[in-house]
Amino acid sequence: MRTLLALGALAATLAAPGPVPPPAPGPAPLPARMADTGGGTQLITAVAGDTAATTGTLTWWDRRGGRWVRTGSAPARFGAKGLAEGERRRQGTNTTPTGLYDLPYAFGIEPAPAGTAYRYARVTDRSWWCQDNDARAYNRWVEGLPRDCRAAEAEHLVTYETQYAHALVVGFNYDRPVRGRGAGIFLHVNGPGATAGCVSVPKDAMRRILAWADPARRPHIAVGTRGGPTAITRY
Template structure:
């Protein structure tokens, strides 16, 4: 979000994590500003520096070495493919206000689901016993070669977000929060989703990089953003749906209008730390949506991203590892 007490021209953008008003400032909608949309949509930004989150109790999480020198442009194309999955669309539009934060250790995730998902692990781990590698994930999953998985089970604009790891005995839940948020209009089929609809795309997607206003102890490729960094959401730009600096930009350096992009440093709460969800990348189809991230909760629903309490996001950053080929499944 923007600095406190600042006012911006508004546009429907990225995760309206901003969406609810915790403070009275208006700004471009988005996870800062969700993917590009029309300038007519507005969202009240979180004026605080972050809600009070409980500290996460937790299960072992390796602390990775951080690399703050990652290139501001999108990282290399991942070799494993991803696939959107059809899912009913809740329309819980415009919900505001944070639910109570909370993280639970494995095995206490609220709610139940009927999702499917098999997936084969990679590396040198021994084969699990028959049936042990396919738990009853709460949403449809295409695990591929992932040995780390995040599931997002949406309820309108709210969600239960859970971390899973695959070991010698199969998939096990690691930790979970029932205080996640998704788009203010809920989730929609990732294969047909359009930009500016305030929805979060369903499906399974790789996670290959992160960024943030703050440094983060993660082993993922990670870029500490500066005033020069933008997430390009201009459908006419060749850099659409990637991070790019102001230098050499073929997109307007503004968050306003149909060609506006997201000035990442302007959202120190939501983008304190974030992981990029590889939706509509490699290739990026203009108009389908740009800038779908997993990031810190703002004051309400998002414009398309997935958000979690700060304590949970810190935990995800320390837990996720490139060698585990992490994926996120949204449903």
Template sequence: MGSKGVTDGATRQQSTWTTPSGTYTITEGFGVESGGTSMPYHVVTSDDWWVEDPESKFYNSMHGEAGADFPLTEAGERGSEHLLNYRTQYAKALVINFNRWPAVPGRGAGIFLHVNGSGATAGCVSVPRATMDRIMPWIKAGAHPRIAIG
């Protein structure tokens, strides 16, 4: 969970280091490694970013560097996540559909279920690698999976 704990998903704000409470769908995954899942899944490359710039039309989605309307940096208020920089955490990950469709700028972006890193997360839910390895083949798109947080 986020280093500042769990907060109400309806009022959560970006950069608060909190995990949003609520029930969310999971419709896709990504990772540095092959996912081993029937979910739509993208193997990340050095071109892939999760856009956290609230001024970008791609806010709270994965986008490549080509055609980017966001700064290609992780620094500052307009920074985004360069996914390949998190090889351990994003070995395999599932997207928690918090603040998507439509994404409200500033509410938060990039909330995932992923492999543990070192310490608490910035708002994601993390699990041990062995647990993620069991989740990936188990989770099925046709079953309309959800995650309940809180």
């Protein structure tokens, strides 16, 4: 009888499941794999498959408890000619500059979405973005077109009713502008197709981003590809 009981106990022990191993860790979130995130606790990443792509994914992240957490995501559009390394980009090429950039301020034709913390400039019929390489206001918003900024070399912001309903200025070539590198790079609402060099997202996503972004948390935007010389992890 004892032998039968012992055998039964042994069989039960052999049949009982062992401890479940912990799941294998997944890949670290994208910001954790980047060389630099700008030093803040908010980040936007815009990733294309390669430099010829005109579409990709934009994701916004929060740093919480020492780790990066994905907060939202949306399909993104890039320049009609794809992407180009920011430091070597040339103006008028319809390419989106890759790199890591700050976000100086927001603007729009429509009122700021509820909860917007960024300084938000309302577009008027006198609002222009000067892209004239010979102008003192190169790569700057101006109210009223200066004499040295040709209208053919500037964007009359109010005429882009759809795209500039809401936008964030991307700090590409902004602090110390290099003439000929490019001007007027924004994160804005989708137009009818690829952009002239900006990054664009659907309007509802742009509104969510503006309600989320907090300048006190120093958000930046990183633009790049999944791999290669312009891989987003390089920035």
